Amino acid sequence: MALSKNKIKLYRSLYQKKYRDKENLYLAEGKKNVTEAIQNAPESIIEIICTEDFLHNTAITKGINVEVCNYNTISKISSLSTPQPIIAILQKPGFSNRFSGEVKDLTLVLEDIKDPGNLGTIIRLADWFGVEQVICSENCVDCYNPKVVQASMGSIFRMQLIYTGIASFIHMIREKGIEVYGTSLDGHDIFESEVAFPSVLVMGNESSGLSEEVKKAVTKNLLIPSFSKNNKKSESLNVSTATAIALSEFRRQCSYSK
């Protein structure tokens, strides 16, 4: 009925990247995320920690370790301001950093996404729009950051995420004859561009967008046009909403007759 002090300390440390890397573990918090972990990555679950109430309230598959403890103990581990009464401890998947060399259909590349909420939301979008893999630059926030896991709403358990140097990734992809599309404020109107498939879409950093190096490396830069009637219009879209629009337009173009 109790977690050892050492375990609490270990699990609590997982909100820091260096300990996630050292231990090869990460956390998923709350009923929604833990349920998704059980459904999508049961083999990765080291154990589930929850209150007595939650044990009866959540469908936990046989064979998964469960440690029942009080809410106070869970609060000590949680990274959330309002801790949830259930947390899963998971092993990080082995595929990180390994790229198969194949690009089928639609691949998403992210350059230096810093905000964990944005990365989580983008992973959720990628899942919705059938993206097969998300390639992150090495300066992107760690996808096992608890806030990323939280915002992905379970999609992190279904998505292949690879951290690598993206400029060389783009060059390698282009050598295979595959189109790589960037997004930038001086690009071509996405609604007037014809997108080829398979293809790769590259989204840039929250404040600076794509680096000059990446902008030059891509086949074509696309722009999401503004329809503001205001002279004093807004200058940009948030990167998650821009990714939503671009992925949606890519899918519309490849799936519906024009």
Place this chain on the structure above:
Amino acid sequence: MALSKNKIKLYRSLYQKKYRDKENLYLAEGKKNVTEAIQNAPESIIEIICTEDFLHNTAITKGINVEVCNYNTISKISSLSTPQPIIAILQKPGFSNRFSGEVKDLTLVLEDIKDPGNLGTIIRLADWFGVEQVICSENCVDCYNPKVVQASMGSIFRMQLIYTGIASFIHMIREKGIEVYGTSLDGHDIFESEVAFPSVLVMGNESSGLSEEVKKAVTKNLLIPSFSKNNKKSESLNVSTATAIALSEFRRQCSYSK
């Protein structure tokens, strides 16, 4: 060189809705938001509070009251976990709750959006996509909540926002012969639907979507299709990203030849 204790207390209280309503004031924090306030709503600014450094660092129009004080004092007023060295105190615009009765082009209606970050992001999107007014149900989070102002990135100063009963609003609009589109998981594929203009788009609450009452009141419910190849696919999109996709598709349909 110093703000009175009473003023600090008053401004600090503005992170609570009841004091914003009582005083008819709200806050905009950080250089980006304050600069947007100066450019878009200078007549609403009661005063700007900033550090000496920021005074020389920000283009403040003549005639605007500025109170220079130290960072410590500003921190007492700020609602942010990392306070910014510049804050504007603004008067709320008078148009709230008043609807002109006219719907031109594209109007956005929000039912019970609870998360301030989502509302701010949606206001920013509405600005980008040339939405003329945003109608919020009375249970939406207050648009003058500091986190909404923050996430809107200045768009709040350019957007007409009205809080009202949305079911009766939708009935009134439909009596004028204008189409009202809802979004729901059992709607018609948005990419296979033809959107009429002028039109009204209704987006629902983060977890429960549109209420049954609103779903029945609209002309047509639209669905953003998932392209996930996964059986265990994600169940929904975040409301900000769904709004981004819907507004973008509405604009594409009305502005580009098919």
